[in-house]
Amino acid sequence: MSDTPSITRADVAHLASLARIDLPPESLDHYAEQLAVILGAVAQVAEVAADDIPPMSHPLPLVNVFRTDEVRPSLTSDEALSGAPSVESDRFRVPRILDEA
Amino acid sequence: MSTAITEPVVPYDEVIAEFDPVLGLEVHVELGTATKMFCGCPTEFGAEPNTQTCPTCLGLPGSLPVVNAIGVESAIRIGLALNCSIAEWCRFARKNYFYPDMPKNFQTSQYDEPICFNGYLDVEVETDDGMRTFRVEIERAHMEEDTGKTSHQGGATGRIHGADYSLVDYNRAGIPLIEIVTKPITGTGKYAPEVAKAYVTALREILRGLGVSDVKMEQGSLRCDANVSLRPSPESPLGTRTETKNVNSLRSVERSVRYEMTRQAAILRAGNKVMQETRHWHEDTGVTTSGRPKSDADDYRYFPEPDLVPIAPSREWVEQLRAALPENPSVLRARVQAAWGISDFEMMAVVKAGALELVAATVAAGADQAAARKWWVGEVTRIANERGVELVDLPITPVDIARVEAMVGAGALNDKLARQVIEAVLAGEGSPDDVVATRGLAVVSDDGPLLEAIDAALAEAPDVAEKILSGKLAAAGAIVGAVMKATRGQADAARVRELLLERLGVAE
Ligand SMILES: [Zn+2]
Secondary structure (H helix, E strand, O other): OOOOOOOOHHHHHHHHHHOOOOOOHHHHHHHHHHHHHHHHHHHOHHHHOOOOOOOOOOOOOOOOOEEOOOOOOOOOHHHHHOOOOOEEOOEEEEEOOOOOO | OOOOOOOOOOOHHHHHHHOEEEEEEEEEEEOOOOEOOOOOOEOOOOOOOOOOOOOOOOOOOOOOOOEEHHHHHHHHHHHHHOOOEEOOOEOOEEEEOOOOOOOOOEEEEOOOOOOEEEEEEEEEEEEOOEEEEEEEEEEEEEEEEOOOEEEEEOOOOOOOOOOOEEEEEOOOOOOEEEEEEEOOEOOOHHHHHHHHHHHHHHHHHHHHHHOOOOOOHHHOOEEEEEEEEEEOOOOOOOOOOEEEEEEOOHHHHHHHHHHHHHHHHHHHHOOOOOOOEEEEEEOOOOEEEEEEEOOHHHOOOOEEOOOOOOEOOOHHHHHHHHHOOOOOHHHHHHHHHHHHOOOHHHHHHHHHOOOHHHHHHHHHOOOOHHHHHHHHHHHHHHHHHHHOOOHHHOOOOHHHHHHHHHHHHOOOOOHHHHHHHHHHHHOOOOOHHHHHHHHOOOOEOOHHHHHHHHHHHHHHOHHHHHHHHOOOHHHHHHHHHHHHHHOOOOEOHHHHHHHHHHHHOOOO
8 A cells, every 4th residue: 555656757748738737848757756655645545444434525514505696797808818828809719629630 | 511421321211120219318408597507607698708707617726616506496496397306415526628618627517426317208299190108218417517619710611620729708608507318218210300309399398387498499508419329129239329419409309310310220231330429410411420439538537526515405495396396398288278178180280389388378368269379370380480480489479469369359450450460569560559559450340431442342343243233142252352452451351241232232
């Protein structure tokens, strides 16, 4: 259980591309090492979780937290688009979605 | 524009002779809530781009979702109307994917814990042996959120393939959706396309009755994906299915299923394998074309949504909602048909025209059921067809029709004038009373002007007068016609005939 999970440079590069994070190649080893340590720490949970402990998805014993169906002010389109790398006709402009087949 | 690839197909009756079709239908309903599922942004259709967003639905760091109570309530009501069980406890899940229509890079949905499950909907289809009921079993109905709207720029066709870049409007992102998924629908045989259409029609009727959505297929508030597969016989294992998207009218539900059956049959008959893929329906050409095959990208890595607490509808709440459900449309139909005392055939005409609720409301507004049916199924349906819209979307109400019919009943309008009034109301000239007043439409009920017109018509056609006097009463029609013309249709034809015969001293 205490074995450190192995994370390769390729794993980090793949995750980075999925998460749209631009990682320079020289930092891949650095992050691979750190991620392995983090996963190892999390894996320790498995050592204490017995069969009689149900998995949980939320730390609070709450259910049914609802909001009434009342409109609240939205952002203006200028505000909404202020963080966009590229804008056209009040819309977010994004690169070609599918690689051309 | 559609791709010009035409694939081989097999004639439909041969498909049925050689294969057994299996359907699966996924319907997405956009709820008519005032706000989005997880934030207070408005949901109005057609707003200026990106004016209905906030940090939550834009997926900005630090924002947190909160569930719309009406979204949950609507989901439960839909589930109950579809005879589903309602989960005692369920969660939202993140469906992770990388596509710019969701700024969060995941869609908040439900995975293995849908709020509604194991239901059914009985649908009626006209078969060679009369009406037959098919039971469509519902696997689940779950809550999720709509995506933003992408428009693809550049390239020849405005489609995703060949586009240079895309523009995204997030107004729609986060609008509550309920996805309703059937179990595999078997045993339909050659009626598979009709069953598919009848299911979506019945579902739409139920959703409209619940008032949870405006269910406009052309605006995308009701969307259908049709899964189709073929197998050699009902005993064989299920064949490979395709999922056809972009089916956005009732008619195309039926057509796309039929087309896909004929296409798959050609592949199987040639000894090839149907590829499991998404296909796109093209309304204009009536074919489906290949979308994308299933791939690694379909690994959505679902996990429970950590930003939302579970939903645990109390049994009291569920029973309260169940007790307040409107009458099921098929039960309503049977009850109404009995009350009106009309035949199956007459009832079908009303249902097919989508006029049941309208006729019922017209009757409630005081009209006779036969008259209410006559106007809605006849004149008004004709105009709806001309305009290519649904009856309910025409700007005329049951109260208007009841008013027109009341004027007919009182002898103030005849059928011809009534039609003019209806057309004028539809043209936006106001209420029936406004139209009658403005246009000066009224049956001429004073005998004086009618007698003058009769005398004039008789003087014009002495030969006709002779014929009538000699007992050929059928000839009276020509004079009555002339009088109707002279009074611009505003006379009561029966009264004109009566006066004419009186004038000539001829008994009926
Ligand atoms: Zn929002």
